[in-house]
Amino acid sequence: MTTNNDKNIYFAAKKMNRASHLRERTAELEAMQKTHDSKYIPVYNGRHIYMNQHSSFYRRSKPFDCEYMCFLGLVDDQMWYSCPLNDKQAEKLEKEVDKRFSSLRRYALKLDDELAHIALYSRGLDLWQRNRKFCPKCGTPNKLEMAGHKLLCQNNHEQFPHIEPAIIVLVTYKDKCLLGRKAEWPANAYSTLAGFVEPGETIEEAVKREVEEESNIRVNNVQYFGSQPWPFPASLMLAFTADAENEDIKLDDELEDVQWFSRPQLQEMLKEGYVTISPRYTVAHNLIVGWLEQK
Numbered sequence: 001m002t003t004n005n006d007k008n009i010y011f012a013a014k015k016m017n018r019a020s021h022l023r024e025r026t027a028e029l030e031a032m033q034k035t036h037d038s039k040y041i042p043v044y045n046g047r048h049i050y051m052n053q054h055s056s057f058y059r060r061s062k063p064f065d066c067e068y069m070c071f072l073g074l075v076d077d078q079m080w081y082s083c084p085l086n087d088k089q090a091e092k093l094e095k096e097v098d099k100r101f102s103s104l105r106r107y108a109l110k111l112d113d114e115l116a117h118i119a120l121y122s123r124g125l126d127l128w129q130r131n132r133k134f135c136p137k138c139g140t141p142n143k144l145e146m147a148g149h150k151l152l153c154q155n156n157h158e159q160f161p162h163i164e165p166a167i168i169v170l171v172t173y174k175d176k177c178l179l180g181r182k183a184e185w186p187a188n189a190y191s192t193l194a195g196f197v198e199p200g201e202t203i204e205e206a207v208k209r210e211v212e213e214e215s216n217i218r219v220n221n222v223q224y225f226g227s228q229p230w231p232f233p234a235s236l237m238l239a240f241t242a243d244a245e246n247e248d249i250k251l252d253d254e255l256e257d258v259q260w261f262s263r264p265q266l267q268e269m270l271k272e273g274y275v276t277i278s279p280r281y282t283v284a285h286n287l288i289v290g291w292l293e294q295k
């Protein structure tokens, strides 16, 4: 199987070792903090403070006064932590550094690969923690455990980071590919079809169902392409290619438009600005550009 790195799917880890065995070894982690260089990243509602013409996000070698520090992993010998800030702490820090917490979407392409991965990872962890203040089973308050990777309520119900698998697929028919757009997207923006995997469904079944629901196109030869973590707020994008069996598009309510594009047509439309596709940091971009570049 080819790996994400072969396809340069953005946000993949390059160097970070999550060292997950250390999460429960609190004493060992604390001892390591004394002997290792550490980096502490303030995170607020999944956002970071972007600095230095935005090629980096704010972090420092001294811990923040936050309620709980979350161990992300090691980059070489350096320990990386995310520090979830509350409203007051976030406001104070924004004043101190004279910058605002902002969305990763705006700065993704300005970060180097490793920092992009760390920003995405800490965002996903932070959003999960903030959205699970109470136990979904019994409603009592949760507290963080395992260096931020587990939540435990007062009745000892354990919860682990919640991830929602979604499929995204480039469907082709002869020399054409199928792209669609939602009404709320920027004018002329098109992308590959996508949707969430439902309970009891295989990912291949989800691909076939979503494409048929959104476009009336039946597909076969569903091939895995790669995956991309997508914590906006909690998805994991599973990317595929598939062959269409029919050509006649019918829309449902979800998409405003779905069309077939030939390579020369799409290249020309992109060049002239008649159509835009998903940003370079998305796996949809990898799928579309990968197809455009095929001979």
Ligand SMILES: [Zn+2]
Residues within 6 Å of the ligand: 135, 136, 137, 138, 139, 140, 153, 154, 155, 156, 157
């Ligand atoms: Zn509970």
